[in-house]
Amino acid sequence: GPAIALRDVSRTYPGPPPVSALRASSLVVGRGEYVAVVGPSGSGKSTLLHLLGLLDRPSGGTYHLDGVDVAGLSENERAALRGRAIGFVFQAFHLLPHRTATENVELAMLYNGTPRAGRRARARQALDRVGLSHRLTALPTTLSGGEKQRVAVARALVNEPTLLLCDEPTGNLDTVTAGTVLDLVDGLHRDGLTIMVITHDDSVATRAGRKVMIRDGMLAEIAGDD
Ligand code: ADP
Numbered sequence: 001g002p003a004i005a006l007r008d009v010s011r012t013y014p015g016p017p018p019v020s021a022l023r024a025s026s027l028v029v030g031r032g033e034y035v036a037v038v039g040p041s042g043s044g045k046s047t048l049l050h051l052l053g054l055l056d057r058p059s060g061g062t063y064h065l066d067g068v069d070v071a072g073l074s075e076n077e078r079a080a081l082r083g084r085a086i087g088f089v090f091q092a093f094h095l096l097p098h099r100t101a102t103e104n105v106e107l108a109m110l111y112n113g114t115p116r117a118g119r120r121a122r123a124r125q126a127l128d129r130v131g132l133s134h135r136l137t138a139l140p141t142t143l144s145g146g147e148k149q150r151v152a153v154a155r156a157l158v159n160e161p162t163l164l165l166c167d168e169p170t171g172n173l174d175t176v177t178a179g180t181v182l183d184l185v186d187g188l189h190r191d192g193l194t195i196m197v198i199t200h201d202d203s204v205a206t207r208a209g210r211k212v213m214i215r216d217g218m219l220a221e222i223a224g225d226d
């Protein structure tokens with residue numbers, strides 16, 4: 001089955017006044033797809049990201065992640081599935097400042113039963129995968145913006161998620177550095193990872209194989225021939 005299946009999903013913030021941030025939206029994303037969601041400010045991108053990332057629950061409709069109907073899960077089960085299945089990359093890198101690159105990546109495995117020695121080895125492998133094997137003991141303040149985002153990508157990958165969810169991943173980077181991070185994401189896609197990027201930046205969206213527009217809380221496919 002698909003990686004993601006949203007059917008008639010809505011999210012209304014109760015207010016007052018109530019806000020229909022997402023309206024009867026459906027979206028099926030196959031395993032290994034690379035999808036960009038583009039839309040202006042206030043269109044519902046964060047709301048969609050929070051639903052996809054199991055940080056929020058729909059007001060209506062169904063969401064299957066890896067075939068699991070997430071509505072049927074308890075809070076703890078949702079958190080466990082989030083940790084196992086989803087890697088997050090944010091605009092703000094969210095690295096702990098007094099921890100090395102390796103320690104920042106290790107933290108993602110702290111509560112999922114990976115033994116201590118295994119955590120260290122897997123963190124190093126993940127950092128190697130993003131081209132940072134020479135920066136293992138660096139503190140975030142000594143890393144460039146692009147290197148920080150690579151550490152964040154390594155942290156997102158270390159639990160081998162099925163889905164990489166990126167929220168404006170290059171929003172804090174200059175154009176050249178953004179390009180290298182997007183090249184890295186392209187490589188992960190070629191390796192078979194399912195990737196969703198939420199962005200208002202068309203130069204980011206064009207990297208994806210498929211573009212979806214969100215406007216006033218409604219999703220629509222954008223023809224892929226441009
Ligand atoms: P985007 O990420 O595209 O800027 P959002 O998903 O943040 O869009 O917001 C979609 C709509 O929902 C907007 O009208 C916004 O004001 C509203 N909204 C977002 N979060 C809340 C909230 N917690 N309570 C009420 N309204 C909200």
Ligand code: ADP
Binds near residue numbers: 055090091092168
């Ligand atoms: P922005 O894209 O505006 O910079 P952030 O990237 O900081 O915003 O965060 C986007 C949303 O994801 C926020 O609502 C935040 O609470 C949430 N978030 C940030 N970091 C994490 C994390 N490590 N795990 C789960 N949710 C997070």
